[in-house]
Amino acid sequence: MADKSNLEAKTVVLVHGGFVDGSGWEGVYNILRKDGYTVAIVQNPTISLADDVAATKRIIAAQNGPVILVGHSYGGAVITEAGNDPKVAGLVYITAFAPDKGESVSSLIKDPPPGAPVPPILPPQDGYLFLDKSKFAASFAADVEAEKAAFMADSQVPWGVEALSGTISEPAWRTKPSWYLIVTEDKMIPPPAQRFMAERAGSTVAEAPGSHAIYVSQPNAVATVIEKAAGVVKAAAN
Secondary structure (H helix, E strand, C coil), rough: CHHHEEEHHHHHEEECCEEECCHHHHHHHHHHCCCCCCCEEEECCCCCHHHHHHHEEEEEEECCEEEEEEEEHHHHHHHHHCCCCCCEEEEEEEECCCCCCCCHHHHHCCCCCCCCCCCCCCCCCCEEECCCCCHHHHHHHHCCCCHHHHHHHCCCCCCCCHHHHHCCCCCCCHHCCCEEEECCCCCCCCCHHHHHHHHHHEEEEEEECCCCCHHHCCHHHHHHHHHHHHHHHHHCCC
């Protein structure tokens, strides 16, 4: 049983959100690896929710034993569905969408709180979305160093409209323990919306000041939440 609990606490799968790829997790990955975790990063294509869930499940299946499944932003919707996989022991949302049954990212962003910043999403082109490059840093990566933020803006991954409209069949947070890092200066997902989703999911909440790209700018803050989740899951397994 002790061996199983160690597996339970020591395997992490990271899922990125829209407009970016998995390379943004490098800082978090390095910290977790240094601390003895096995870490895998999903390169989800962000074309449709179903495809991204399938990509995530392939990575989960390749792990030895149970995993902590982590999602940033749109990646939260992905882990909410993929987290139903029996190998998933816990969910960690990093300023992420946590939809309920029948909800999608589109439905969650339809009615923003009064006065909330409006993400600079350009009109769809051939069914894909991009952020306005000139406003990318301010809205997505305000605390990321300027050169890296510029690179992120210029290397955006097209985000499929179909991915935003994909609905959840059964939210994994209803049956799995979850943690949520609320980011108080996020200009993409308003903090009140983060709090609502975290409370609804019954998540254990941590807060940190930072931008939407906190997983890039403050990997230690993100890794701390993941490791706390892993520790609780390990304790529950013993």
